[in-house]
Amino acid sequence: MPVISYIQAVTQALREEMQRDEKVFVLGEDVGKRGGVFRATDGLYDEFGGDRVLDTPLAESAIAGVGIGAAMYGMRPVAEMQFADFIMPAVNQIISEAAKIRYRSNNDWSCPITIRAPYGGGVHGALYHSQSVEAVFASQPGLKIVMPSTPYDVKGLLKAAVRDPDPVLFFEHKRAYRLIKGEVPEDDYTLPIGKADVKRDGSDITVITYGLAVHFALQAAEKLAEDGIDAHILDLRTVYPLDKDAIIEAASKTGKVLLVSEDNKEGGIISEVSAVISENCLFDLDAPVQRLAGPDVPAMPYSPTMEKYFMINPDKVEKAMRELAEF
Amino acid sequence: MGVEKIKMPQLGESVTEGTISTWLVQVGDKVNKYDPIAEVMTDKVNAEVPSSYTGVIKELVAQEGDTIAVGELMCYMEVEGSGSTEDTAEQVKEEPAKADPVAEEKSAPVTKNEKQSESAENDKPMKKRFSPAVMRLAQENDIDLEQVEGTGKGGRITRKDVEQVIAGGSTKDKQPQEPAQEAAPQTSQPSPSQSAPAPVNVKTEVGDKEIPVTGVRKAIAQNMVKSKTEIPHAWMMVEVDVTGLVEYRNTMKDKFKAEEGYSLTFFAFFVKAVAQALKEYPQLNSTWAGDKIIQRKAINLNIAVAKEDQLFVPVIKDADDKSIKGIAKDITDLAMKARNGKLTSADMEGGTFTVNNTGSFGSVQSMGVINHPQAAILQVESIVKKPVIKDGMFAARDMVNLCLSLDHRVLDGLVAGNFLARVKEILENVTKDNTPIY
Numbered sequence: 001m002p003v004i005s006y007i008q009a010v011t012q013a014l015r016e017e018m019q020r021d022e023k024v025f026v027l028g029e030d031v032g033k034r035g036g037v038f039r040a041t042d043g044l045y046d047e048f049g050g051d052r053v054l055d056t057p058l059a060e061s062a063i064a065g066v067g068i069g070a071a072m073y074g075m076r077p078v079a080e081m082q083f084a085d086f087i088m089p090a091v092n093q094i095i096s097e098a099a100k101i102r103y104r105s106n107n108d109w110s111c112p113i114t115i116r117a118p119y120g121g122g123v124h125g126a127l128y129h130s131q132s133v134e135a136v137f138a139s140q141p142g143l144k145i146v147m148p149s150t151p152y153d154v155k156g157l158l159k160a161a162v163r164d165p166d167p168v169l170f171f172e173h174k175r176a177y178r179l180i181k182g183e184v185p186e187d188d189y190t191l192p193i194g195k196a197d198v199k200r201d202g203s204d205i206t207v208i209t210y211g212l213a214v215h216f217a218l219q220a221a222e223k224l225a226e227d228g229i230d231a232h233i234l235d236l237r238t239v240y241p242l243d244k245d246a247i248i249e250a251a252s253k254t255g256k257v258l259l260v261s262e263d264n265k266e267g268g269i270i271s272e273v274s275a276v277i278s279e280n281c282l283f284d285l286d287a288p289v290q291r292l293a294g295p296d297v298p299a300m301p302y303s304p305t306m307e308k309y310f311m312i313n314p315d316k317v318e319k320a321m322r323e324l325a326e327f
Numbered sequence: 328m329g330v331e332k333i334k335m336p337q338l339g340e341s342v343t344e345g346t347i348s349t350w351l352v353q354v355g356d357k358v359n360k361y362d363p364i365a366e367v368m369t370d371k372v373n374a375e376v377p378s379s380y381t382g383v384i385k386e387l388v389a390q391e392g393d394t395i396a397v398g399e400l401m402c403y404m405e406v407e408g409s410g411s412t413e414d415t416a417e418q419v420k421e422e423p424a425k426a427d428p429v430a431e432e433k434s435a436p437v438t439k440n441e442k443q444s445e446s447a448e449n450d451k452p453m454k455k456r457f458s459p460a461v462m463r464l465a466q467e468n469d470i471d472l473e474q475v476e477g478t479g480k481g482g483r484i485t486r487k488d489v490e491q492v493i494a495g496g497s498t499k500d501k502q503p504q505e506p507a508q509e510a511a512p513q514t515s516q517p518s519p520s521q522s523a524p525a526p527v528n529v530k531t532e533v534g535d536k537e538i539p540v541t542g543v544r545k546a547i548a549q550n551m552v553k554s555k556t557e558i559p560h561a562w563m564m565v566e567v568d569v570t571g572l573v574e575y576r577n578t579m580k581d582k583f584k585a586e587e588g589y590s591l592t593f594f595a596f597f598v599k600a601v602a603q604a605l606k607e608y609p610q611l612n613s614t615w616a617g618d619k620i621i622q623r624k625a626i627n628l629n630i631a632v633a634k635e636d637q638l639f640v641p642v643i644k645d646a647d648d649k650s651i652k653g654i655a656k657d658i659t660d661l662a663m664k665a666r667n668g669k670l671t672s673a674d675m676e677g678g679t680f681t682v683n684n685t686g687s688f689g690s691v692q693s694m695g696v697i698n699h700p701q702a703a704i705l706q707v708e709s710i711v712k713k714p715v716i717k718d719g720m721f722a723a724r725d726m727v728n729l730c731l732s733l734d735h736r737v738l739d740g741l742v743a744g745n746f747l748a749r750v751k752e753i754l755e756n757v758t759k760d761n762t763p764i765y
C-alpha cells in the first residue's frame with residue numbers, strides 16, 4: 001500500500017470522485033490554476049478543466065451559496081474555504097439554508113454539498129489562519145462535521161462526504177497536511193460518517209479526541225506504555241453528530257477519561273462528549289472526566305511563545321494522561 | 328397564605344456552606360422581607376441572612392451550630408398576602424432590640440481549625456473516597472473495601488484495584504488495621520462544648536449593656552473553649568537578657584525605616600529566633616492527632632493581631648526561609664491587612680506554631696491559650712530594664728520574659744525546656760556580626 005500525505009489523500013479522494021461522477025465539481029478561491037493555496041486541488045484544473053474546477057471571487061458567502069444552489073439542483077459540489085477562519089461570511093448560507101432545506105421542504109429538497117476547510121493552529125498562522133471553528137456548527141441538526149486524523153480516514157471520509165445526500169463540513173488540519181503520512185489503498189473505498197474509530201486499544205485510561213490531537217495522544221501513549229500505562233484512544237472522526245455508542249463504550253472501558261481538543265475549552269466539541277459520558281457512564285467512572293483544550297481567549301496568538309502556550313502538544317497531553325492514570 | 332422555604336444563600340463566590348451561628352428569630356415571629364433572620368458564619372465571611380418574604384416563622388429546620396450547604400433548607404415561613412404590611416410594622420420596632428444587626432465582618436474568623444485538621448489527615452485523604460465505579464463493583468461482588476489496598480492518588484482505591492481483587496478471588500488477608508484513626512479529635516464534628524453554648528442565666532441590672540455574642544467573638548470563644556477543654560496545657564517561662572539585641576536593633580532602626588519604609592521591630596528578631604529553634608526542635612512544631620503526633624515540616628508561624636474586639640492569627644509562611652527583614656515585612660503586611668479587614672483565607676491558613684507579642688500591651692507575664700490544634704504557643708513579653716547581677720555586680724540590663732504554653736500530650740518539660748533554652752541562647756547572643764538583618 002503506498003504511503004501518502006494527508007493532503008495527497010485529499011487530492012486523491014477529490015480526483016477519484018470527479019472521475020467517478022460527472023456531477024462532482026470543485027469551487028473556491030485559487031483552487032483552479034493555482035491548485036489551491038495548500039495545493040489540495042493540484043492537477044484537478046488540468047485534468048477536469050475550468051468548468052469543473054472553479055476559481056471564485058473572494059466571497060465566501062457566494063462560494064457557499066452557489067454551491068448550495070447547485071447541490072439543491074442535483075449537483076455534487078465540493079466548496080473550499082481557503083481557511084476555516086474565513087467561513088464566517090458563509091455561516092448564514094450554511095446554517096440557515098444548507099442545514100435546514102431538507103427539513104423545511106419536508107424532504108422535497110436536499111443539499112448534498114461538501115464544504116472543505118483547513119483549520120487548526122501550530123503553524124505560526126496567527127489569528128486568521130489558526131482557528132478551530134467546528135463548535136460554531138456543532139449544534140446545527142442537518143449538518144455533519146467530519147474532522148479526520150489520518151490519510152486513510154481522509155480519503156475514505158471525503159469520498160463518503162461527497163456521496164452523502166446532505167451537507168457535510170469537512171475540516172482538514174492544516175498542520176497535518178504534510179506532517180502526517182500513512183498507508184492509503186489506491187482503490188475506491190468509503191468510511192462511514194458518524195462512526196468513531198479506536199486508534200489504540202488500552203485498559204488504563206481513555207483518551208477521546210479528534211484531528212491532529214489524535215497523533216499527540218498516540219505519541220504520548222507510547223511514552224506512557226514504557227511506564228506500564230496502557231491508554232485507549234478513540235478518534236471521533238465525525239464530531240457532529242457524535243458517535244455516542246462508541247463514546248460510551250470507550251469511556252466505560254477504563255472509567256478514566258481525558259478529552260482533548262485544540263479549540264477553546266468552554267463550549268467545545270469535547271464539552272458535549274463530556275455530557276454524553278456523564279449521562280450514561282456514571283457507574284463506570286473512576287475519575288472526574290478531564291478536558292485538555294486551548295484557553296478561553298479569542299484566538300491563537302502570533303508570538304511563538306504564546307502560540308505554544310495556547311496550542312496543545314504531545315507533552316501537554318502526556319502530562320494530562322499521566323495525572324489521570326495516577327488518580 | 329402559603330408555606331415557603333428559606334434556603335441557605337450563596338454568601339460569596341467560592342462559599343459552599345455556612346454555619347448558623349445565631350437564629351435572630353423564633354417560631355411564631357413575624358418577619359418583614361429583607362429583615363435579618365439568622366447570622367451565618369462561613370469560612371470567608373460572617374453575614375446575616377435576610378428573609379426572602381414577609382410572613383411568620385413556622386419552623387426552624389436547622390439548629391444553631393449546624394453547618395448546611397448552600398441551597399439547603401434553613402426554615403419554613405408562612406407567607407401572608409401583600410395586604411398585611413401594616414400590622415407587621417409594629418412588630419418591626421421590637422426587632423432591633425432583640426438582635427442588633429452586627430456589622431458584617433468581611434474577614435476570616437479567628438483560626439482555621441477546620442483547614443488544619445484536614446491536612447492532619449493528609450496521609451491517606453483519598454482512602455475512603457470511592458468513585459461510582461468502585462462502589463458499584465464492590466456492591467455487585469460483595470467486596471469489603473476496607474480490605475482493598477488502594478494504588479491511586481492519596482491511597483485511593485481505583486477501579487483497577489477492585490477489578491484485580493475480583494479477578495484474584497479474594498481480598499488480601501489483612502487484619503483491620505486502620506479503622507481506629509477515625510477516632511482522632513480531628514473529625515470536623517463539633518464537640519458538645521462548641522456546638523450550642525447554653526445561655527447562662529445571669530441577672531442583669533438596670534443600665535447593664537447586653538452585647539450579643541456573634542461572628543468573630545463567637546468563633547474566638549468556641550476556639551478557646553475547644554483548646555482549653557481538649558488540650559492539657561502546661562506552662563513554662565524563661566527570662567532572657569536581650570541587652571545586645573536591643574542595642575543592635577536601636578542602631579539599625581532609623582536607617583532601616585528610612586530604607587525600607589517600615590519598622591524593624593523587636594518582634595521580628597524573636598520570630599526569627601523561634602523559627603530557628605523550631606528547626607532544631609521539631610517536636611514543638613507538631614499536632615496531636617489522636618493515635619499519632621504529626622510533626623510539621625513547614626514552619627509557618629501564626630502571629631496574633633488584635634483589632635478592637637477581634638483577634639486574628641495570620642500566618643508568616645515558611646518563617647525559617649526568611650531573613651529578619653523578610654519577617655518584619657510580613658508582620659507589617661499582615662498587621663495592616665488585619666486592621667483594614669483585608670486578610671484572606673490564604674493569609675490565615677497553614678500555621679504550625681504561634682508567637683504572640685503580648686509585650687505590646689505591656690504585659691510581663693501571661694499564660695497563652697494554645698492555638699488549636701498546634702502543640703505550643705510562645706508569648707513574648709515586654710522588654711524591661713532591670714537591675715540584675717552580672718559578673719558579681721549589679722548591672723542595668725534589658726530583660727524579657729518568654730512564656731511557653733505547651734500541649735502536655737505532645738510535649739514534656741525536657742524538650743520544651745531545651746527549646747526555650749535554645750531560643751534564649753540565640754537571643755542573648757544577637758550581635759551585629761552573627762545576625763544579619765538582610
